[in-house]
Amino acid sequence: MSWSLPILNRDGAARWTFGFAFFILVYRLLTHSLVHQMQQPVLYETDFDYTYWLYHFTGVPRLLADNKVVAWIFDSSLLCLTLYCWTTAGRHRWAVLCCAIGWTLYGLTYNSYSHHHNVSIIGVMVLPYAFLVRKERKFRLMWEGVRYFYLYIFADAFVHKALLTHSLFFLPNGAEFIKTNQALFMVQHPDSLFTGLYAWVITHPLVAYLGFLTMILLQGCMIIGFFTKRCDRWLFWIPILFHTVNILFIDVFFYELLILNLTLLPLSREKEASPAADETLEDLPVGIADP
Amino acid sequence: MSSLRSYIQRLYLVRCWQEYKLLFFLAIIFIGAVLYGHKSSCEITPALVPGMYAGMEQRTEDDFLVITADNALLDLHHTVDEPRRMMIYSTLSAFYQGVAAGEDPKAPAIRELVRKHPFMKPLSMHAVNAGEDYGRYLPWLLQYIRHSVDKDIRRLGVYQLHVHYDKQNLPVADYRKILYELESPHTK
Numbered sequence: 289m290s291w292s293l294p295i296l297n298r299d300g301a302a303r304w305t306f307g308f309a310f311f312i313l314v315y316r317l318l319t320h321s322l323v324h325q326m327q328q329p330v331l332y333e334t335d336f337d338y339t340y341w342l343y344h345f346t347g348v349p350r351l352l353a354d355n356k357v358v359a360w361i362f363d364s365s366l367l368c369l370t371l372y373c374w375t376t377a378g379r380h381r382w383a384v385l386c387c388a389i390g391w392t393l394y395g396l397t398y399n400s401y402s403h404h405h406n407v408s409i410i411g412v413m414v415l416p417y418a419f420l421v422r423k424e425r426k427f428r429l430m431w432e433g434v435r436y437f438y439l440y441i442f443a444d445a446f447v448h449k450a451l452l453t454h455s456l457f458f459l460p461n462g463a464e465f466i467k468t469n470q471a472l473f474m475v476q477h478p479d480s481l482f483t484g485l486y487a488w489v490i491t492h493p494l495v496a497y498l499g500f501l502t503m504i505l506l507q508g509c510m511i512i513g514f515f516t517k518r519c520d521r522w523l524f525w526i527p528i529l530f531h532t533v534n535i536l537f538i539d540v541f542f543y544e545l546l547i548l549n550l551t552l553l554p555l556s557r558e559k560e561a562s563p564a565a566d567e568t569l570e571d572l573p574v575g576i577a578d579p
Numbered sequence: 580m581s582s583l584r585s586y587i588q589r590l591y592l593v594r595c596w597q598e599y600k601l602l603f604f605l606a607i608i609f610i611g612a613v614l615y616g617h618k619s620s621c622e623i624t625p626a627l628v629p630g631m632y633a634g635m636e637q638r639t640e641d642d643f644l645v646i647t648a649d650n651a652l653l654d655l656h657h658t659v660d661e662p663r664r665m666m667i668y669s670t671l672s673a674f675y676q677g678v679a680a681g682e683d684p685k686a687p688a689i690r691e692l693v694r695k696h697p698f699m700k701p702l703s704m705h706a707v708n709a710g711e712d713y714g715r716y717l718p719w720l721l722q723y724i725r726h727s728v729d730k731d732i733r734r735l736g737v738y739q740l741h742v743h744y745d746k747q748n749l750p751v752a753d754y755r756k757i758l759y760e761l762e763s764p765h766t767k
Binding site: 315316319320321325326327328329330331332333334335336337338339340341342344345347396398399401402403404405406410413414425426429430432433436437440444452453454455458460461463464467468471472473474475476482487490491493535539540541 | 591594595598599602605606609613617621622623624625635636637638641643645652654657658659660661662663665666669670672673674677685688701702703704705706707708712713715716719722723726727740742744747748749750751752
C-alpha cells in the first residue's frame with residue numbers, strides 16, 4: 289500500500305493558498321486581532337527591525353489603525369480580495385497584488401501593535417506574491433524559492449541553536465522552556481490535567497531535554513530539503529508535528545505558518561496543467577543539487 | 580567535467596539567473612539580509628527574526644502581569660487565543676517597562692545609533708513611542724478588553740504576580756502586587 293501527498297497544479301496551489309489565508313483571517317477575527325478590532329491602539333513596537341522602522345516612517349500603520357472607518361474598509365477589503373483570489377484561483381494579477389499587499393500590511397500592523405514580531409504570520413505575508421507570476425516556468429521557480437524560504441526558517445533556527453549559541457546542548461533547556469512558558473497557567477490552574485503533565489515533565493528534566501533535543505533535530509532535518517525534493521513527503525509532516533508539540537508544551541500557536549507547508553507538496557508536470565496529472569517533478573534538481 | 584557543469588546548471592540560483600533574473604536578485608538580497616542580520620544581530624523581517632530563538636537561562640523567579648476584570652481573573656483560552664493575549668499582555672508588558680524607564684526602553688539605544696549614524700535620524704524618529712502615548716495606554720487597554728471579551732467591564736485591575744521556582748523547579752506564587760486600577764471612566 290502506497291501513499292502520497294496531493295499533487296498541485298498552479299490553480300490548485302492558488303486555491304489552497306488563498307483558502308488557507310481565508311481561514312487565517314477567520315481565526316484572527318475570532319481572536320479579536322483584525323485591524324478594526326484593535327480599537328485604535330496607541331503603543332507599537334518596531335524593535336531594531338528596519339522593516340518596521342520603514343513601515344512606521346510611511347505613516348501607513350497610523351492611517352489604518354487610528355481610524356475606525358479606514359480599519360473596517362481595510363479588513364473588509366482583505367476578506368473580499370482573499371475570497372476573490374480563492375474563487376478565481378489567483379488568475380487576476382491585480383487582485384493577487386492587492387491581496388498580497390493587504391496581508392503584508394496586516395502582518396506588519398498586527399506585529400507592531402501587539403508588541404511581538406510573530407513569525408507565524410510571515411507565511412501569509414509572503415506566499416501570495418508567488419501568484420503574481422504568470423508564466424508557468426517562472427511561477428515554478430518562484431514557488432521553489434518560497435519553498436527554500438520555508439526550509440530556511442527551520443534550518444536557521446537549528447543552526448542558531450546548535451552552532452551559534454549552543455543552546456541545543458544546554459541540558460536544562462527542555463524543562464526551562466516549559467517552566468517559564470507555562471508557569472502562569474500552572475499557578476492559575478493548579479487542578480488542570482495540563483498542569484499535571486507540565487509538572488511531571490519539569491520534574492523529569494531528562495525527559496524534557498530529550499523532547500527538546502528531538503524537536504531541534506527535527507528542525508535540522510529540514511536542511512535535507514535544500515539538497516533533494518525526494519524527502520518532501522516526509523518533511524511535510526515535521527512542521528505539523530513541531531508546531532503541535534509547541535502548542536502543547538510551549539504555549540505558542542504557529543499553525544498559521546503551515547501555509548508555507550503547501551510549498552512542500554509536489555507540483556504536477558509542467559506541460560500538464562490539468563488536475564489529472566499524476567506524475568511529479570521530484571526528479572528535477574533542487575537548490576544545491578538533486579542526486 | 581561535464582557532470583560538474585551539469586551539476587552547476589541544476590543549481591537553483593543558476594536556473595534563476597538563466598530564466599528569471601528578478602527572482603535571482605531578490606534571492607541575493609535576501610541572502611545578504613540574512614548574513615547582515617546574523618552579523619549585526621538585528622531583525623530584518625522576513626529574512627531574520629531571531630527573537631524567537633532559544634536562549635540559555637535558568638530562572639529562579641519570575642514576575643507576571645495579571646489582569647482582573649470586575650475583580651475576576653481575566654482568563655483567556657490557553658494558547659489558541661494567542662493573538663488576543665498578545666494584544667493584551669504583550670502590550671501591557673511593554674507599557675510597564677516604558678513607565679518604569681520613563682520613556683520607550685529602546686530610546687537610549689536608538690539615540691546612540693543615531694549618534695554613530697546620523698543618516699538614520701529620519702527613520703528612527705518613528706521607531707519609538709512618544710511619552711504622551713503611555714498616558715493613553717490604560718484607557719485603550721480597558722476599551723480593548725471590553726470589546727474583545729464582549730463585557731461591560733467597569734473595573735480593571737493590573738497586578739504583578741511574583742513567582743519563584745521551588746527545589747523541584749515548579750512554580751509557586753509568592754505575592755500579588757497591585758500596579759494599576761482603572762474604573763470607567765476614570766483611571767487610578
